[in-house]
Amino acid sequence: SRLGGGIGTRGPGETKLEVDRRRIRERIALLQAALAAIREHRQRLRRERERTLTPVVALTGYTNAGKSTLHRALAGSDVLAEDKLFATLDATARRVDPPGGGTPYLLVDTVGFVHKLPHQLVAAFRSTLEEVVAADLILHVVDLSHRKWPEQMATVARVLRELGAQDHPQIVVFNKIDRPEVSPAEVARVLRQYPGSVAISARTGAGLDDLAAAIQERLAARYQVVEVVVPYDRSQWVAYIHHHGRVLAEEHRPDGTFLRAEMPGDHAGRVLAALGGPAAAEPRAR
Ligand SMILES: Nc1nc2c(ncn2[C@@H]2O[C@H](COP(=O)(O)OP(=O)(O)O)[C@@H](O)[C@H]2O)c(=O)[nH]1
Numbered sequence: 001s002r003l004g005g006g007i008g009t010r011g012p013g014e015t016k017l018e019v020d021r022r023r024i025r026e027r028i029a030l031l032q033a034a035l036a037a038i039r040e041h042r043q044r045l046r047r048e049r050e051r052t053l054t055p056v057v058a059l060t061g062y063t064n065a066g067k068s069t070l071h072r073a074l075a076g077s078d079v080l081a082e083d084k085l086f087a088t089l090d091a092t093a094r095r096v097d098p099p100g101g102g103t104p105y106l107l108v109d110t111v112g113f114v115h116k117l118p119h120q121l122v123a124a125f126r127s128t129l130e131e132v133v134a135a136d137l138i139l140h141v142v143d144l145s146h147r148k149w150p151e152q153m154a155t156v157a158r159v160l161r162e163l164g165a166q167d168h169p170q171i172v173v174f175n176k177i178d179r180p181e182v183s184p185a186e187v188a189r190v191l192r193q194y195p196g197s198v199a200i201s202a203r204t205g206a207g208l209d210d211l212a213a214a215i216q217e218r219l220a221a222r223y224q225v226v227e228v229v230v231p232y233d234r235s236q237w238v239a240y241i242h243h244h245g246r247v248l249a250e251e252h253r254p255d256g257t258f259l260r261a262e263m264p265g266d267h268a269g270r271v272l273a274a275l276g277g278p279a280a281a282e283p284r285a286r
């Protein structure tokens with residue numbers, strides 16, 4: 001049916017079909033803009049990571065498991081803890097500087113896994129999944145108060161498997177232990193069933209110290225590449241790097257010995273703290 005010359009949403013001579021097409025085009029433009037923003041954000045994240053060697057920890061888990069709440073609890077970010085898809089499409093990253101010292105890291109919040117995702121959003125979803133795959137450590141957040149938590153956990157595990165991330169360093173984080181549905185006996189049982197897992201309440205803060213310690217332990221064990229110039233009067237550090245790491249490049253320069261080496265995070269942290277390296281540089285605040 002043709003209603004020409006209308007003022008408002010329908011332009012002169014536009015049919016209903018034409019209006020629908022225009023709406024879809026507008027929706028696609030909006031999604032493309034969202035995707036461009038995500039891509040830009042990821043490039044920024046990658047640059048930051050390359051510049052500072054800061055490890056990336058990604059939150060993953062079923063929708064509503066409490067990822068954004070935990071992100072805020074650990075990183076003090078202002079991300080809204082709401083079930084809003086768009087709020088988490090631009091995988092939010094915040095730098096965490098552990099209060100008691102330890103390895104700083106970038107904590108990335110991601111969109112949750114759901115059974116049915118609007119298919120226009122699959123591309124955006126993929127890009128946040130890539131973020132998960134690229135992470136040094138995955139925190140798999142599980143809502144222990146949900147009746148179907150084992151199924152939800154299996155869904156997330158399946159997606160991680162499909163992404164080839166099943167062998168990624170991972171900590172299972174059982175959340176919402178403050179809720180009345182969760183008994184202390186069940187908490188004890190799941191912690192036994194999943195060795196290395198942690199039980200927390202992102203809302204009350206219970207168990208967050210244990211989680212922070214578990215994150216530090218896992219980051220310390222991971223290997224990273226460091227680049228430093230050791231001044232000639234501090235050559236004990238050249239020996240230290242050879243002893244604890246695998247030297248990839250070594251070069252004598254006017255200001256000292258340049259070394260590129262792969263070493264466990266805790267040793268790398270010590271080297272960088274002593275010699276200043278790229279990781280010692282303070283990243284820009286975001
Ligand atoms: N009782 C309780 N509620 C929580 C906890 N963590 C998150 N929530 C709530 O669960 C809902 C989903 O949390 P959100 O962080 O948005 O989940 P996300 O989808 O995984 O990011 C929100 O209403 C939160 O307030 C918790 O530890 N205890």
Ligand SMILES: [Mg+2]
Pocket residue numbers: 067068069082088110111112
């Ligand atoms: Mg969220």
